[in-house]
Amino acid sequence: GQQVMQIPQYQHVQEGEDFTTYCNSSTTLSNIQWYKQRPGGHPVFLIQLVKSGEVKKQKRLTFQFGEAKKNSSLHITATQTTDVGTYFCAGGGTSYGKLTFGQGTILTVHP
Amino acid sequence: DAGVTQSPTHLIKTRGQQVTLRCSPKSGHDTVSWYQQALGQGPQFIFQYYEEEERQRGNFPDRFSGHQFPNYSSELNVNALLLGDSALYLCASSLYLRQGANYGYTFGSGTRLTVV
Numbered sequence: 001g002q003q004v005m006q007i008p009q010y011q012h013v014q015e016g017e018d019f020t021t022y023c024n025s026s027t028t029l030s031n032i033q034w035y036k037q038r039p040g041g042h043p044v045f046l047i048q049l050v051k052s053g054e055v056k057k058q059k060r061l062t063f064q065f066g067e068a069k070k071n072s073s074l075h076i077t078a079t080q081t082t083d084v085g086t087y088f089c090a091g092g093g094t095s096y097g098k099l100t101f102g103q104g105t106i107l108t109v110h111p
Numbered sequence: 112d113a114g115v116t117q118s119p120t121h122l123i124k125t126r127g128q129q130v131t132l133r134c135s136p137k138s139g140h141d142t143v144s145w146y147q148q149a150l151g152q153g154p155q156f157i158f159q160y161y162e163e164e165e166r167q168r169g170n171f172p173d174r175f176s177g178h179q180f181p182n183y184s185s186e187l188n189v190n191a192l193l194l195g196d197s198a199l200y201l202c203a204s205s206l207y208l209r210q211g212a213n214y215g216y217t218f219g220s221g222t223r224l225t226v227v
Contacts, residue, residue, distance in 0.1 A: 001170070006153075033215055042201060043154065045215030088153050097144060097205070098167045099216070101153030 002027045004091045006102030014110050019076040021105035023089035031092040032065055032072045033099065038085045046074075079109045115219035117202050123225045124192050130224060132187040136204030137217045142166075143185040144216065145177060146201040154201055160185050161207045189224075197226045 003026040013019050023032065031050045035043035047056055049065035049072065056063045062075045072089055086106045090099040116135040124130050136143050142161045146154035156169035160179035179185045183204075189196055200223075203216035 004153075035215075035218075042218040042220050043216075045217065048215055090153075097142065097159045097161075097207070098156050098169065100156070101146075103151075103153050 002091065002093050002100045004089060004100045004102040006089055006105055008105055009103065010106050010108070012108045012110065013079050015081060016078050019079050019083070019107055021074050021087050021089075021107075023072045023074075023091075023102050025070045025091045025100075027093065028069050029091040029093065030069075032069075033090045033092065034063060034072075034074055035088045035090060035101075036085050037088065037104070041085075043088060076107075079107070081109050081111055083107060084109050115202055115204050115217050117200075117219035117222050119222060120220065121223045121225075123227060126192055126194060126226055128192050129188065129190045130192060132189075132200050132202075132222045132224070133184070134186070134202030134204075134219060135184045136202075140204035140206055140217065141183050142205045142207040143179060143183065144203045144205070145185070145187045146203060146218075147171075148199040148201055148221070150198075157187070192226045194226050197224060199223050 005024045007022050033048045034046040037043045047063050053067045054065040060077045064073045086104040088101050088104045090101045115137050118133045144159040145157040148154040157171050158168040159166045163179045174190045176188045199221045201221045202219045205216050
């Protein structure tokens with residue numbers, strides 16, 4: 001079945017440093033979504049990418065979808081303490097609705 | 112604008128017992144999906160309901176079953192509980208689109224199930 005791998009598992013940064021997490025799928029995806037989960041919270045939708053090579057930005061966050069639609073990345077510029085949490089990518093396959101989540105990257109930001 | 116509501120928030124059950132978790136989707140959403148999230152892991156897809164039918168199912172045994180009601184709310188039932196069923200159970204709602212385009216889920220806060 002479809003597998004989604006995410007690296008790194010943990011990332012510790014100083015406030016103001018940049019952060020990147022990478023996501024790779026074993027199969028071609030119809031779309032990829034990114035979620036943020038704060039400690040003790042639930043996943044919150046950030047963005048969806050659908051097109052090959054797509055790049056989207058949300059303030060300090062930049063999301064990319066690979067040309068082959070099998071990988072994706074999330075880059076945060078100049079991290080802030082409010083960025084703390086676990087970032088998940090979730091790949092959509094050919095069947096609508098089912099998302100396969102990566103194991104997440106836990107981001108810690110030191111002030 | 113009501114988000115996704117799940118109940119109860121916490122639950123402790125004994126091995127072998129049965130449990131029912133409940134979910135009310137976000138206003139305007141018609142599809143409910145259930146996910147299991149073990150500690151330190153990403154959510155795992157259990158199944159999805161649309162028009163009161165199970166549309167897709169993940170790799171979970173038949174002990175996991177569900178239901179969707181005409182008002183789009185949903186229940187997740189787990190029979191013969193095992194210690195390994197201890198997890199956060201998340202309900203996610205969305206709009207069902209036939210052309211395969213996905214839109215982001217709205218997740219509820221989850222039910223923390225502990226099996227002892």
